[in-house]
Amino acid sequence: MKKKLDRRETVKSLLLGGVAGGLVLQGCQPGAESDTKSETAEEQVPGGGYGRTEEEMARDQALKEQEFLTAHELATITVLCDIILPADENSGSATDAGVPDFIAFIVKDMPYHQVPVRGGLMWLDHESNSRFGKKFVDCTAADQVAIIDDIAYPDKVDPGLSQGAKFFSLMRDLTMTGFYTTKIGIDDLGFVGNIPNVWDGVPDEVLKEQGLEYDQEWLSKCIDQSTRDKMPEWDDEKNLIG
Amino acid sequence: MQIKEQSTQYDVCIVGSGAGGGMAANKLAEAGLKVALLEAGPFFDPAKPEYQTQLKWPWESPRRGAGSTRAFGDFDAAYGGWEIEGEPYTRKNGTEFDWFRSRMLGGRTNHWGRISLRFGPLDFRRGDYDGRGDNWPISYDDVAPYYDKVDKMLGVFGSKENLPNEPDGYFLPPPKPRLHELHYIKAARKANVPVIPSRLSILTRPINKQRGVCFYCRQCSRACRVYADFSSSTCLVIPALEGNNIDLYTNAMVREVTTDENGKATGVSYINKEDLQEYQVKAKTVILAASACATARILLNSKNTRHSNGLGNSSGLVGKYLHDSTGASRSGFVPALMNRKRYNEDGVGGMHVYTPWWLDSKKQDFARGYHIEVWGGMGMPSYGTGFGVSEMNRFVRDATVGGYGSKLKEDARRFYGAVVGMSGRGECLAREDNYCEIDPNVVDKYGIPVLRFHYTWSDDEVKQAKHMQDTFEEILTNMGAELLGNKPGPESQYGLAAPGRIIHEVGTTRMGSDPKKSVTNSKQQLHDVDNVYVVDGGPFVSQADKNPTWTILALSWRTSDIIIDNFKKMNI
Numbered sequence: 001m002k003k004k005l006d007r008r009e010t011v012k013s014l015l016l017g018g019v020a021g022g023l024v025l026q027g028c029q030p031g032a033e034s035d036t037k038s039e040t041a042e043e044q045v046p047g048g049g050y051g052r053t054e055e056e057m058a059r060d061q062a063l064k065e066q067e068f069l070t071a072h073e074l075a076t077i078t079v080l081c082d083i084i085l086p087a088d089e090n091s092g093s094a095t096d097a098g099v100p101d102f103i104a105f106i107v108k109d110m111p112y113h114q115v116p117v118r119g120g121l122m123w124l125d126h127e128s129n130s131r132f133g134k135k136f137v138d139c140t141a142a143d144q145v146a147i148i149d150d151i152a153y154p155d156k157v158d159p160g161l162s163q164g165a166k167f168f169s170l171m172r173d174l175t176m177t178g179f180y181t182t183k184i185g186i187d188d189l190g191f192v193g194n195i196p197n198v199w200d201g202v203p204d205e206v207l208k209e210q211g212l213e214y215d216q217e218w219l220s221k222c223i224d225q226s227t228r229d230k231m232p233e234w235d236d237e238k239n240l241i242g
Numbered sequence: 243m244q245i246k247e248q249s250t251q252y253d254v255c256i257v258g259s260g261a262g263g264g265m266a267a268n269k270l271a272e273a274g275l276k277v278a279l280l281e282a283g284p285f286f287d288p289a290k291p292e293y294q295t296q297l298k299w300p301w302e303s304p305r306r307g308a309g310s311t312r313a314f315g316d317f318d319a320a321y322g323g324w325e326i327e328g329e330p331y332t333r334k335n336g337t338e339f340d341w342f343r344s345r346m347l348g349g350r351t352n353h354w355g356r357i358s359l360r361f362g363p364l365d366f367r368r369g370d371y372d373g374r375g376d377n378w379p380i381s382y383d384d385v386a387p388y389y390d391k392v393d394k395m396l397g398v399f400g401s402k403e404n405l406p407n408e409p410d411g412y413f414l415p416p417p418k419p420r421l422h423e424l425h426y427i428k429a430a431r432k433a434n435v436p437v438i439p440s441r442l443s444i445l446t447r448p449i450n451k452q453r454g455v456c457f458y459c460r461q462c463s464r465a466c467r468v469y470a471d472f473s474s475s476t477c478l479v480i481p482a483l484e485g486n487n488i489d490l491y492t493n494a495m496v497r498e499v500t501t502d503e504n505g506k507a508t509g510v511s512y513i514n515k516e517d518l519q520e521y522q523v524k525a526k527t528v529i530l531a532a533s534a535c536a537t538a539r540i541l542l543n544s545k546n547t548r549h550s551n552g553l554g555n556s557s558g559l560v561g562k563y564l565h566d567s568t569g570a571s572r573s574g575f576v577p578a579l580m581n582r583k584r585y586n587e588d589g590v591g592g593m594h595v596y597t598p599w600w601l602d603s604k605k606q607d608f609a610r611g612y613h614i615e616v617w618g619g620m621g622m623p624s625y626g627t628g629f630g631v632s633e634m635n636r637f638v639r640d641a642t643v644g645g646y647g648s649k650l651k652e653d654a655r656r657f658y659g660a661v662v663g664m665s666g667r668g669e670c671l672a673r674e675d676n677y678c679e680i681d682p683n684v685v686d687k688y689g690i691p692v693l694r695f696h697y698t699w700s701d702d703e704v705k706q707a708k709h710m711q712d713t714f715e716e717i718l719t720n721m722g723a724e725l726l727g728n729k730p731g732p733e734s735q736y737g738l739a740a741p742g743r744i745i746h747e748v749g750t751t752r753m754g755s756d757p758k759k760s761v762t763n764s765k766q767q768l769h770d771v772d773n774v775y776v777v778d779g780g781p782f783v784s785q786a787d788k789n790p791t792w793t794i795l796a797l798s799w800r801t802s803d804i805i806i807d808n809f810k811k812m813n814i
């Protein structure tokens with residue numbers, strides 16, 4: 001329990017960090033590469049690949065071994081997800097992004113979703129049975145959409161279908177979040193961060209478009225990024241002089 | 243249980259490795275003292291892959307970073323949170339207090355917001371200023387040399403502004419504002435609310451060879467693998483471990499301070515979480531830095547015939563005068579930020595601009611003041627992204643809320659990065675009837691009696707929150723924003739967060755020159771026991787409208803110098 005630091009290890013990992021810093025300076029963007037790297041390299045990393053403590057790893061493992069949703073429920077969710085986010089000219093579908101698997105996990109991780117999801121799916125089958133004499137997954141695409149159209153617009157829902165609308169809003173939220181937290185979704189959204197870089201202010205064309213500018217007095221206080229490698233020097237009045 | 247004693251006697255034993263404990267460990271070890279550093283949590287070092295969450299993608303977590311096990315999400319560098327399994331706390335008379343604990347090397351400084359503000363001259367003598375509460379027994383001038391040293395040793399960016407109660411430091415240059423921050427500056431100024439570059443302990447330039455420079459990933463809350471932001475683990479404890487003067491005990495849950503027949507401290511006893519046995523560490527001097535409330539707990543649990551009220555508690559004030567910052571927030575949807583051009587605007591892990599308290603408190607209908615933090619931008623998606631996006635259509639003419647298909651993808655794209663929010667963080671009056679004490683009926687899983695909290699907001703804090711809401715509304719409106727949600731009113735105390743929620747616990751071992759009215763003296767030494775010191779937020783007399791950590795660090799260094807001096811004198 002008494003611990004001395006293994007200095008070698010720390011220095012080694014600091015250097016790894018240093019590489020990232022080096023890439024920045026060369027203006028190199030390791031984005032795409034780091035995606036693939038993380039998937040292969042993390043497998044062997046203790047911490048489950050994303051910095052887990054032992055208790056958290058055990059919890060993850062236990063959740064993965066449990067099952068909650070049935071095959072039928074999952075099949076219905078799959079149809080719903082792809083109605084909510086189909087493939088189009090911009091990006092793939094919810095199932096391309098693995099959203100049904102994400103929902104299957106999240107209802108185990110957050111048990112408060114279980115009754116609304118399971119009950120909502122039952123509600124949907126009941127609705128399709130009474131309208132078309134079939135479970136939702138067995139309906140034609142047109143019949144499926146007919147039901148969805150009635151519950152997809154919360155401001156215009158027939159009061160008799162309000163529970164269905166609530167369920168659909170939940171499915172929409174889970175599908176959206178499951179989608180936009182994958183590489184497919186992030187690329188569609190256009191998030192381009194999470195890589196080492198040097199922030200040097202809002203691009204000029206954006207400032208112009210927004211009718212804004214940096215005022216000179218403010219800018220004069222900010223970092224000149226060509227000095228980002230230089231140790232600072234101050235005078236006794238706390239002015240940064242070098 | 244038999245208590246196992248160790249034969250080594252240390253010069254100093256420090257409890258807790260957060261801001262206060264880390265600084266003391268670093269300075270005392272540097273001076274050649276033999277130090278035992280006891281930490282209730284495990285080791286942590288974000289330079290090592292097994293601890294890293296920085297630069298991970300949301301899909302690397304099966305719950306996409308949601309907060310199922312960590313309060314601020316999977317990628318946040320805090321082990322612990324509001325609730326810790328097997329370590330309960332209770333509340334009294336239906337009052338509220340939420341207690342956040344990080345159990346790990348570095349404590350809460352691994353994921354804190356890095357907002358690093360000096361208290362101003364006025365903040366040390368509020369008693370004189372408005373007669374509400376007491377002055378500190380020390381002044382800004384006593385602490386200033388230590389603020390200077392902390393700035394230079396640990397690094398903080400900011401700008402020289404010459405404001406009377408917002409003292410300047412030795413600042414590294416700050417980063418340029420982001421787009422939503424430019425909108426904020428313009429809108430705030432229109433409301434006569436000043437804005438200045440923020441002051442965060444993040445290295446925009448190098449200050450030594452051991453730490454890297456910020457590469458702008460906006461993830462300081464995940465802890466920085468190149469040590470470009472300040473954490474006690476990476477910048478104080480780990481470097482100090484390279485010398486030979488510190489023995490670090492992790493997973494060591496301190497129960498009490500042990501004393502001899504003269505009432506002097508002899509060390510501490512702790513439960514080793516790995517074998518659940520109780521051990522004793524002997525030391526000539528004991529320094530408590532377990533966080534303000536945890537330190538009060540240790541003192542109150544250190545009861546014996548000589549100290550029947552708990553150690554250092556002849557005044558009965560250990561645990562009293564607990565106070566946390568006030569907090570309230572509001573956000574709005576800014577149409578000018580719709581359909582934004584994409585570029586990387588991550589920046590540092592915190593805001594680039596902020597508003598320090600700008601009014602004269604004497605002219606308000608509440609005591610003291612608050613500062614404003616601003617947030618927004620095209621952040622990395624995580625669990626929750628996409629929820630209710632379509633609702634934003636309510637603000638757009640002819641658009642429908644809800645639906646499905648490509649329309650939703652379009653919604654997600656056009657509303658991305660169009661929400662701006664602001665939060666006020668203010669000063670709560672320190673009151674004797676806000677406190678923590680030992681619950682007579684409950685122990686934790688280590689058999690240690692737990693804390694029971696009693697805390698209420700007074701009218702001053704509620705009125706302060708109202709002022710925040712009015713200010714936020716004016717600024718957001720100036721920005722052309724559609725305000726989200728209803729304006730919080732009296733029914734919710736104007737959105738005032740529950741006590742504890744801002745995680746700035748201070749005041750439980752307040753300092754003063756009168757031993758009847760305070761627990762520690764101006765050296766942060768117990769009035770009652772001269773070889774026990776407290777270097778977390780406990781000795782704070784008042785909170786200021788500023789975050790506490792830079793002051794904890796400065797005062798811990800100051801106290802360390804006093805202790806080093808004592809040792810030198812003893813040896814001569």
Ligand SMILES: Cc1cc2nc3c(=O)[nH]c(=O)nc-3n(C[C@H](O)[C@H](O)[C@H](O)COP(=O)(O)OP(=O)(O)OC[C@H]3O[C@@H](n4cnc5c(N)ncnc54)[C@H](O)[C@@H]3O)c2cc1C
Nearest residue numbers: 258260261262282349350355356357496532778789790791
């Ligand atoms: C999300 C968040 C954001 C924050 N942002 C800011 C900010 O921007 N600016 C700012 O100034 N402050 C901020 N804070 C507050 C800041 O983290 C604290 O002020 C600071 O960490 C206090 O330092 P400390 O040493 O008193 O306690 P801590 O950092 O809490 O460290 C205490 C240590 O003691 C250990 N310990 C507790 N009990 C025992 C025991 N019985 N035995 C052994 N060890 C024990 C704990 O495990 C912990 O490691 C923030 C906090 C949080 C949680």
Ligand code: SF4
Nearest residue numbers: 456457459460466591
């Ligand atoms: S924003 Fe900068 S300091 Fe913070 S974690 Fe990222 S690289 Fe490190």
